[in-house]
Amino acid sequence: MTDAYIYDALRTPRGKGKPDGTLHQVPAVRLSALVLNELARRNQLEGHAVEDVIWGNVTQVGEQGACLARAAVLYSDLDERIPGVSINRFCASGLEAVNMAANQIRGGAGEAFIAGGVESMSRVPMGSDGGAIAADPFLAMKSYFVPQGISADIIATTFGFSREDADALAVESQRRAKVATEEGRFKSQIPVTDINGLPILEHDEMIRETSAETLAALNPSFKQMGEVMPGFDQVALMKYPELERVEHIHHAGNSSGIADGAAAVLVGSKAFGERHGLKPRARVVATSRVGTDPTIMLTGPVPATERVLAAAGMQFSDIDLFEVNEAFASVVLRFLTHFNADTAKVNVNGGAIAMGHPLGATGAIILSTLLDEMERTDRETGLATLCIGSGMGAATIIERV
Numbered sequence: 001m002t003d004a005y006i007y008d009a010l011r012t013p014r015g016k017g018k019p020d021g022t023l024h025q026v027p028a029v030r031l032s033a034l035v036l037n038e039l040a041r042r043n044q045l046e047g048h049a050v051e052d053v054i055w056g057n058v059t060q061v062g063e064q065g066a067c068l069a070r071a072a073v074l075y076s077d078l079d080e081r082i083p084g085v086s087i088n089r090f091c092a093s094g095l096e097a098v099n100m101a102a103n104q105i106r107g108g109a110g111e112a113f114i115a116g117g118v119e120s121m122s123r124v125p126m127g128s129d130g131g132a133i134a135a136d137p138f139l140a141m142k143s144y145f146v147p148q149g150i151s152a153d154i155i156a157t158t159f160g161f162s163r164e165d166a167d168a169l170a171v172e173s174q175r176r177a178k179v180a181t182e183e184g185r186f187k188s189q190i191p192v193t194d195i196n197g198l199p200i201l202e203h204d205e206m207i208r209e210t211s212a213e214t215l216a217a218l219n220p221s222f223k224q225m226g227e228v229m230p231g232f233d234q235v236a237l238m239k240y241p242e243l244e245r246v247e248h249i250h251h252a253g254n255s256s257g258i259a260d261g262a263a264a265v266l267v268g269s270k271a272f273g274e275r276h277g278l279k280p281r282a283r284v285v286a287t288s289r290v291g292t293d294p295t296i297m298l299t300g301p302v303p304a305t306e307r308v309l310a311a312a313g314m315q316f317s318d319i320d321l322f323e324v325n326e327a328f329a330s331v332v333l334r335f336l337t338h339f340n341a342d343t344a345k346v347n348v349n350g351g352a353i354a355m356g357h358p359l360g361a362t363g364a365i366i367l368s369t370l371l372d373e374m375e376r377t378d379r380e381t382g383l384a385t386l387c388i389g390s391g392m393g394a395a396t397i398i399e400r401v
Contacts, residue, residue: 001106001107002105002106002107002108002269002270003105003106003269003270003283003284004101004102004103004105004106004267004268004269004283004284005267005268005269005270005273005280005281005282005283005284005401006098006265006266006267006280006281006282006283006284006367006371006398007043007266007267007268007273007278007279007280007281008039008042008043008265008266008278008281009188009263009264009265009266009281009364009367009368009371010035010038010039010042010188010189010190010263010264010368011035011188011189011190011261011262011263011264011361011364011365011368012031012034012035012189012190012191012192012201012261012262012263013189013191013192013201013202013203013204013205013261014204014205014206014259014260014261014355014356014358014365015122015192015201015205015206015259015260015261015356016122016205016206016257016258016259016260016356017119017120017121017122017257017258017259017260017356017358018122018258019122021122021205021259021260022200022201022205023120023122023192023200023201023205023260023261024122024123024260025200026120026192026200026260027063027120027123028057028063028064028068028118028119028120028123028124028262029063029068029071029072029075030075031118031120031192031260031261031262032055032068032069032071032072032075032076032118032262033072033075033076033077034190034192034193034262035116035190035262035263035264036053036072036073036076036077036078036114036264037076037077037078038190038264039114039264039266040076040077040078043266043276043278044276044277045078045266045276046079047079047081048079048081048082049079049082049112049276050082050112050113050114050266050268051082051104051109051110051111051112051113052082052083052084052085052101052110052113052114053069053070053072053073053078053082053083053084053085053113053114053115054069054084054085054087054097054098054100054101054113054114054115054116055068055069055072055084055085055086055087055097055115055116055117055118055360056086056087056088056089056092056093056094056095056096056097056116056117056118056360056361056363056364057086057088057093057117057118057119057359057360057361058088058090058091058093058119058126058359058360059119059121059124059125059126059127059128059129059359059360060086060088060129061124061128061129062124062128063120063123063124064118064119064120064124067084067085067086068086068118069084069085069086070083070084070085070086071084072084072118087100088360089289089388089392089394090359090388090389090390090392091325091327091357091359091362091363091386091387091388091389092289092363092386092388092392092393092394093117093359093360093363094115094116094117094263094360094361094362094363094364094365094367095362095363095364095366095367095384095386095394095396096289096363096394097115097116097117097265097363097364098115098116098265098267098284098363098364098367098396099284099287099289099394099396100115101113101114101115101265101267102267102284102287102396103287105267105268105269106284111268111269111271111272112266112267112268112269112272113266113267113268114264114265114266114267115264115265115267115364116262116263116264116265116361116364117262117263117360117361117362117363117364118261118262118263118358118360118361119259119260119261119262119358119359119360119361119362120260120358121258121259121260121358121359122258122260123260126258126359133145133294133389133390134147143294143295143390144235144236144238144239144294144295145235145294145295146226146232146235146236146295146297147222147225147232148297148298148327148328148389149221149222149225149250149255149328150222150225150226150232150233150236150246151295151296151297151298152222152250152255152298152327152328152329152330152331153220153222153226153246153247153248153249153250153330154236154240154243154246154295154296155296155298155299155328155330155331155333155334156247156249156250156330156333157243157245157246157247158240158243158296159330159333159334159337161249161329161330161333161334162249163216163247163249164212165329165333166249166250166254166328166329166330166333167212167215167216167253167254167329168212169254169326169329169332169333169353170210170215170253170254170329170353170354171210171211171212171215172343173326173347173350173351173353173354174207174208174209174210174350174353174354175350176347176348176349176350176354177204177207177349177350177351177354177355178207178209178350178354179349180349180350181203181204181207185349185372185373185376186204186349186369186372187372187375187376188263188368188369188371188372189203189204204354204355204356205356206257206259206354206355206356207350207354207355208354210253214253215251215253215254218251218252218253219251220248220249220250220251221248221250221251221252221255222248222250223248226246226248227248233245233246235295236295239295240295240296249329249330250328250329250330253353254328254329254353255327255328255329255353256325256326256327256328256351256352256353256356256357257352257353257355257356257357258356258357259352259355259356259357259358260358261356261358261361261362261365262358262361263361263364263365263367263368264364265364265367265368267284268280280401281371281375281400281401282371282374282382282398282399282400282401283398283399283400283401284396284397284398285312285314285381285397285398285399286308286309286311286312286396286397287308287311287394287395287396287397288304288305288307288308288311288393288394288395288396289304289392289393289394289395290303290304290307290392290393290394291391291392292391292392292393293391294390294391295391296391297387297389297390297391298327298328298330298331298387298388299331299334299387299393300385300386300387300388300391300392300393300394301324301325301331301334301335301385301386301387301393301395302334302335302338302339302393303393304385304393304394304395305335305339305383305385305393305395307395308383308385308395308396308397309383309397312397314381314397316339316341318381319345319381319382319383319397320345320374320379320380320381320382321345321346321348321370321373321374321377321379321381321382321383322335322341322345322346322347322370322382322383322384322385323346323347323351323366323367323369323370323382323383323384323385324346324347324351324385324386325351325352325357325362325363325366325385325386325387326347326351326352326353326354326357327352327357327386327387329353331387332346332347332351335385348373349369349373351366362386363384363386363394366384366386367384367396367398370382370383370384370398371398374398374400375400379400380399380400381397381398381399381400382397382398382399383395383396383397383398384396384398
């Protein structure tokens with residue numbers, strides 16, 4: 001089997017995914033083209049240098065529809081002979097794109113790919129594509145569908161995480177992200193510029209000062225939809241009758257922010273690197289994806305991590321650094337407690353609670369963040385994992401070379 005290597009990884013800053021966000025003026029196709037162009041420029045990729053562009057984006061409708069990946073290639077300066085394919089594994093789409101690229105290389109179906117993803121949540125709102133999992137009554141009833149925020153609260157209730165636990169994790173995420181930004185740790189971050197090359201956004205927009213006292217004053221975001229309209233708590237209790245009630249601990253301050261952003265990763269074989277004079281930064285050791293309970297929904301990082309470790313023949317203690325997407329505080333708390341993980345090794349530069357979660361891009365973003373930190377601190381192995389809507393999980397292990 002041919003080894004797959006990461007030669008480069010970069011990302012845009014994350015902008016607030018609302019109409020008043022700085023990146024609202026930049027459509028997803030342009031965000032995508034920006035990172036594609038910069039990746040090609042930095043690595044001197046000319047002509048039909050890569051097999052394909054595998055591009056994650058979740059809300060594939062409107063200006064993000066009709067195979068955004070191919071549109072991004074045509075919008076960019078890449079050779080038109082490079083095709084493009086859009087994929088959707090919800091929140092893990094960007095990581096799944098990298099995994100697909102790596103596994104095609106390992107299986108001999110190409111020597112190099114650009115993989116990653118994008119989401120412009122300020123321009124194409126989450127959920128605007130509809131979707132059977134929530135809209136089809138038969139499927140919603142069969143799967144005991146509840147929104148993700150309710151799922152996050154179910155995790156907290158099931159495993160005994162308090163509002164104080166969640167808020168403490170959120171405060172630390174903000175603190176770590178602020179330190180990382182001030183110290184210039186995000187080496188993979190490139191500015192978003194206008195047509196004249198002037199910067200539009202140079203740093204993650206959503207990092208803010210906060211405290212446990214500030215977060216304690218916020219109202220739970222999912223309490224009303226759970227308890228009153230349309231009463232999703234009752235759906236959850238039908239499936240989990242052992243729970244007396246659902247404790248609603250999540251709010252805007254301990255949940256991931258809606259964001260805009262893009263990220264790209266250059267994945268190739270050893271022969272590709274030698275031919276183009278490129279030095280690999282890391283090797284993709286193993287990948288995994290799992291399905292989980294669709295109601296509690298967001299527990300996927302635990303079994304995905306267990307599966308990827310088994311595939312790599314490694315133990316949890318063999319991993320030096322972890323990136324666990326902070327979709328909600330309880331997702332990370334579950335990961336930490338299940339593995340008895342050292343918090344000093346998990347999300348050391350903050351996460352999506354502080355910087356936002358542009359759905360289709362986040363998986364590639366956290367992989368680039370992981371690689372930056374491995375190089376900065378001279379660590380050898382890293383693991384990135386995300387929970388996924390409707391009950392899935394994905395994970396990737398990389399090692400420096």
